[in-house]
Amino acid sequence: MSKPILEIKDLRTHFFTDRGEIPAVDGIDLYIQPGEVLGVVGESGCGKSVTSLSVLKLIPQPPGKIVSGSIVFKGKDIVPLKESEMRKIRGNSISMVFQEPMSSLNPLFTVGHQIGETIRLHRGKSHKEARIHTLDMLRKVGIASPDAILNEYPHRLSGGMRQRVMIAMSIACSPELLIADEPTTALDVTIQAQILDLIRRLNEEQGMAVMLITHDLGVVAEMCHRVAVMYAGKVVEEGSVHDIFKNPLHPYTQGLIQSVPRMSETRERLYSIPGNVPVLSMSLRGCRFAARCEHVMPRCLEAIPHLSQQEEGHSCRCWLYESTQEDAV
């Protein structure tokens, strides 16, 4: 196995609010291999976006703070890095695509200016060189006449176009890791298909690793090699895309997969997980999913199970699978 390009260990990102300390990301471990597409799935509030923002250290501080843990990118822990050092990494070797391209593009600058800026800053190119490079990038993301949109402002473009511009900007410096946070959620299915196709092509052709954050299981099944399922600030299951969809272990993953309607089959009734996601707080005890779980046992309410490996490359955080290894730490 090659060395992971990104390794997150026991990351805790907490928010300090009027209502107390909120453990949005509560001790997660993740890794991404070079050239791999890792899917991070979960419902709103499970901490998937906070995880991705933590990797780029974009957590608003205060109220947020990375309390503990390490984020090792290419052998170097980036948690203690200064802002000026982070700036050399962002948009250069790690870049990010956000859900809403309208609010992440600057409305006051033209598309060409914004993409060009990244190239000038990180690659030290002149305006003229940056312009040529920008046109290349726009062509690469499937914009047929890049000259025409170079001088346009973001509000003049459609949602799909803006997301392409966002992607062109994020890949302009050939990053080794692209973090895509719900890149297609705001788009229509036919445009979503175009954008996913583009991300897959970049992954295959340039070997760019992708961390794809989404709540859409269809997108995950189609795009990812490996998947981490998050619930209430913790990774509850992690494995290959095949493991997760064909042999899910954690009751939450099982419920999630069963509750999605599918195109290829007809069911009378959908499975539904009862109840709601718990409100995060420091005083939560036991397994976060216990209140909604069909298999809940007394010990689930007392202690948090460990994320333990069940099969090669397939781990799960559930007491159901830990009866035999009582001594596991």
Added chain:
Amino acid sequence: MSETLLEVQHLKKYFPIQKGLWNKTHGHVKAVDDISFSVHKGETFGLVGESGCGKSTTGRALLRLIEPSEGKVFFEGKEITGLSAEGMRKQRRDMQIVFQDPYSSLDPRHSVQRILEEPLIVHGVTSRKERQQRIERLVEVVGLSRSHLHRYPHQFSGGQRQRIGIARALALQPKLIVADEPVSALDVSIQSQVINLLQDLQSEFGLTYIFIAHDLSVVKHICDRVAVMYLGRIVEIADKEKLYADPQHPYTQALLSAVPEPDPDVKPKRIILQGEVPSPANAPIGCAFNTRCPKVMDVCRTDRPPLRDTGEGHSTACHLYTGAAEVV
């Protein structure tokens, strides 16, 4: 064939584009451009399409929450497009709507009790005791408890708020509910709870639904018949099984092929459409889909294809099916 509850004939909704000092009208946004369909009693009729295709405008124009520009709507054989404002208000007892965003459609200053009581007062349930009984029954039916009645919308989660929205729509025991993207804002696990609830209510109260959505897998699960819209027009109507097994219109084919399936072993044969949806202010001449259609012909750029019956209740508006008879 079962009884028709709602019939829509040549419905149009044009929004004027006004510019300049005197608000002169410079053309129209044709949000809904001449559509006709009928909904049978007890069925779930799906309206699908991408953003801007006019599906929500259609839903609102049916209830006259926005006035249609042209066309007729019949409910139980009675034309409701000609009714006075007062007549329409009475008519809405039978026709209700559930909105996408349950937060912005509930008044934050009203308790659940008041939200559910208001329609009863407006529609003349004068006995306080009867109102209370009906409210208590309503919250139970949608899976909330009596203790929730004195809370306010912000104290509920998204799924619970959508249940309140559904309870409010049910308060007057309507015959038809227009559900406008009722589960799009919800998380997967909550979405399935609300879908199951809608189905339970349908069988319990014999409701008819018009289900507006962009998520094709949800529509496949819940609907009996589906109409696909593109740029304000209906391009295809069919029974669910037929539409999903044998889509005829090139747009429907591309749309269905674009849905990612939550199964890593299924590798869809995807038709990736080029380009973007044109603006409804400036729709192409002829077939609205001619700018993106992989099978475009010369006639598509000049003549708008009518909806033609291609057999067994399946209709398609496409020049590829010229042999079939026109509908309406």
